[in-house]
Amino acid sequence: MDTKWKSRMIALFAAVLFTFGLNGLIVGMNFGSMYSDSSYFQSWEFENEVVEFIDLLYMFEFNHLTKEELETKIAVTQEEINEHRYRYGDLSDQILSIREQYEPRIQQAIGNNDTEILALLTDERDTKIADITNNFISDDHVRAKILAEKERTLDNYFQELNEQRARFGRYTAAFQYYFKDTETGYYYTNVAEAERGLTKNEDVVFFRQYPSANIGYLMPRQHYIYTFDNDLFVTDIELKPRSFEGQLAISKSAPEASFLLNNYYDYKERRKTFIIYVVCSILALVASVFLIRRKKVLRTIPYEKFETHYQKIPVDLRFIMLFITAFSSFATVMDTGRYYMYGNSYLIVKGIINSLVITTPLIILTVIQVMLLLPYMKNWPSLKRDWEKSVSNRSYQLVMDVFRSWRFGIQVLFLLVTFFLFGAGLFVAAINRLVIPYLALSVIIAIPVILVLKRIAYLNQIFTNASELAKGNYEQDLPIKGRSALAQHANHINMLKHGVKLSQREQEKSERLKTELITNVSHDLRTPLTSIITYTELLKSPDLVAADREAYVEIIDRKSKRLKVLIDDLFEASKMASGNIELSKARVDLVQLLQQALAEHNETVNESNLQFRVSMPEKSVYANVDGQKVWRVFDNLIRNILNYTLENTRVYISLECKDDQVEINFKNISQYELGGNVDEMFERFKRGDASRNTDGSGLGLAIAKSIVDLHEGNLTIKVDGDLFTVTVSLRRIDL
Structure with a gap:
């Protein structure tokens, strides 16, 4: 410890x-610079005292003139007369200015019926106007006024000069000086018996010779210029150039009151x-x-x-x-x-x-x-x-959040500043007894404040609506007022609300389709499977004749193939929907590919009572596609036509070019009533016959749609009554 x-x-x-x-x-x-000199007389502090004493010598000794002598040297030039005359503009401007100065007070005297004040103000105004008019008429009038100003300046100067004598006496008690005019030989000194100058001896602690190696002659100013406590006094009286030589000294025997010693x-x-x-x-x-x-x-x-x-x-x-x-x-x-x-x-x-x-x-x-x-x-x-x-970063983030919408941020800042200035202004107005005018001005200021308050009310309305939206209460849409940031925010909330509603409807639809999918899959798989099980049990009978056995085996074979097709289509539809499939794209002639698909079903078409009308260009039309997959699209659509078209009707298949697109249209009359949402026709296991008695799997359109989407094409369905139209659009390439 x-x-x-x-x-x-x-x-x-x-x-x-x-x-x-x-x-x-x-x-x-x-x-350090103050005490770097070994002696006080070498310091800048002492040098300032010397300069001030020399200035006082100029004033009281070298350039001293009596008041009467200076008055005789005063002169007024024509330039000074013109400057005085036009100092405040020309005659009309000066008269107008004088009238404007007196007019409010004259009108007030008239309103008060004060004839005495009215006469006094009128005489004073007219006197000034007459004086200004004389300035532009007579040079002598202006000259007399300028002389009077200069004489007043001289009076002030000599008054200041008398006040400076005490300072001069303080310096003369500390310094010994001897200076002689080099031209006239006249000398100035405060030392008795010093007609020939001062000499340096043991009693002298400071001695300076004018001129010397580093210092020249003393040269008084040629104009009568002196400074009193930073107030400059200047006249245009020129003095004869003069130079002085001599000595300046400080003696140890100076009075005890010598401040320099x-x-x-x-x-x-x-x-x-x-x-x-x-x-x-x-x-x-x-x-x-x-x-x-x-x-x-x-x-x-x-x-x-x-x-x-x-x-x-x-x-x-x-x-x-x-x-x-x-x-x-x-x-x-x-x-x-x-x-x-x-x-x-x-x-x-x-x-x-x-x-x-x-x-x-x-x-x-x-x-x-x-x-x-x-x-x-x-x-x-x-x-x-x-x-x-940090506080700085959090403050910065706060400011950025406030001004994220700069318009609203400026409005809130304006409101805060307005309330602050209103309170400060009311305090100042109360002190100066200006409450009523201030309140009148506040009415004007209140207009933008009310507008900002309306914006805040609108903001609160948005907050309330957003809170209800979070609770799941979908109130009516917010009103869109103008193009401000708040209006844009209200519009975004409305769009969000509609998006949530649409999402809920889509979710309900998805749940319904999921249920239907499970039901349809169960039905379509169970039907052939039931037949297979049933006829398999019948084949086990020992007394079964050969003809029935062959018929049962044929039925089992047909139902097994049907079941295999359903499973293969379901597996392929799932791969297509997930995009987990690779395309082998190449330049393919779509005209030829469509002809091949039709030729594949040529026997079935001839056996049906349907009339096919096919329209295709004579020239080849090419697209960069996977030929096998696009053939599957055509095949599925032709199968749908053969399975679901009303008997004894026409089927129209056309291929045409539009700009950089190829459109293949398949039109037929459905033998079943097509109700509900057309988009649901693309769902898996969705079939035109609700009874599901046909041989279709319900996956043909879903597979075709997925293949076209993988090729960045478009497959659309249009239903007009019983007219069923499928349009496939693919991007065409040139030769």
Whole structure:
């Protein structure tokens, strides 16, 4: 325990040394230039005092003129007259401007029947109009006004000049000067018996010669320009160019109240203190680095106590906390230099102590956060995962969700801003007693607010309808209002509702067809199987005559083949429906293929009492198909015609080209009434005769439809009364 506390105390001591060293380093960088000069008289601080004193010499000595002398030099040029005359526009513009200024107040006086105010305003307006008119008539009138303005400016200048005499006296008490006009020989000095200038001796702490190697003659300004507390006074009075030579000095025997001499001694003390402080800071910084590296004090910090709680903080807030502590540490260190500017030892020591007390904990917190973040930043997947949970990312996602429909997002934002501004505006209006005009303005603002509220009401209606849809209650369709994002959303909900209804109907239909399929399969398979079983039992009879035995065997053979055809068709229909079949496509002549299919049934066609009318082009028509599979389509459709066509009727089969398609049409008159949904004719085991007494399997159309779909073609059925039409469309290819 003692070792642990000792290590922690060393770590704290290293942090204090590091903070102290950092403070001194920052102060050294900020104020090093101020104390880089070995003497106060070489510093920029003193140079500023010299420049200010020289400016005062220009004002009170070199270029000084009496008020009467300056007034005699005042002149007014024609350019100044024109500038004054057209400063606010031409005569008509200025008269119109004056009338507009007075018109509201005159009308108010008329409304109040205040004849006294009315006469006063009218006279004042007419006087100004007359004065402006004289400006455009007489140059002397304008000249007199400009002279008056310049005289007022001179009065203000000499008033300021009197206020600056105290400053000039303060400088003359600190400086000794001797300057002689190089042309006239006239000299200016504040030292008695200095007709020939000043000399440098042991009593002089500062001495400057004009001119010298680095400094030229003093050259006063040629215009009467002076500055008072950043307010520039300028006249157009030109002065004769002059140059001065001489000396500027500060003596040790200057009065005790000499602020420059006090600055000189104070600078020496501050410079010495500054050097000691910076050197100690560098030593402290080196010592802290030594302790951190040799004693490994960073390992003594109990990071594990903070890590569990620290990991619960969102990653972006961790970086923000690190920035705040690091910036606060830097700011407190920089603030230490503020005390150094005052040059007061007490304030400097106070600033250093305050900085150590405040900055040391901030630096420790910064170091702890850096040590916790460094290994975490190396784990990029973890950092990326945590960033998705950060406050910034969640806020961004929230904004994106709000403005996913930018129109609605802007409307909601407009509503929030409007309510905020309305509340703030009402408060301001109440303070300024403008509630009634503000409420009148609010009526106008209320119009877009009402529109937004209607949109929100519409949104609530959409929410309610969607909630009922989720419960399975299919209410009436939502109204579609306009082309807004809400209207589009309402339309999508309506489409979803209709889709759900259609899906339910399809599901009901699927269940019904599934039941019928099971029933039909059971019937169609059981019928031949029953015959086979029955005649097999009869064959077992010992007293069966040969003729009956042969008849029974023939029946069993026929029913077995029938059962095999049913099973083969069912298996093939299943393969077709699942798409689990390969096509061997080639260039096939569809005309020839259809002729072959018809020839296959030629004997059956001739034996029937049906009249076939076949229409095909003389030239070949080619398609890229699996010839065997397409032949099966034609074969199934011809079989259906032979099985289900009304006797003594005509059958029409045609093949024709339309653009890039080949259409093969099969038309016949059904001997059975075709009711119900035509699309169900494509279902497996669906047959035209509900009694199921014919020899068909009920799979012919289903197999044909699947084969055509695999060829990316189209097979459609059209029923018009008893007229049954099947159309097969395939893509044609050129030779």
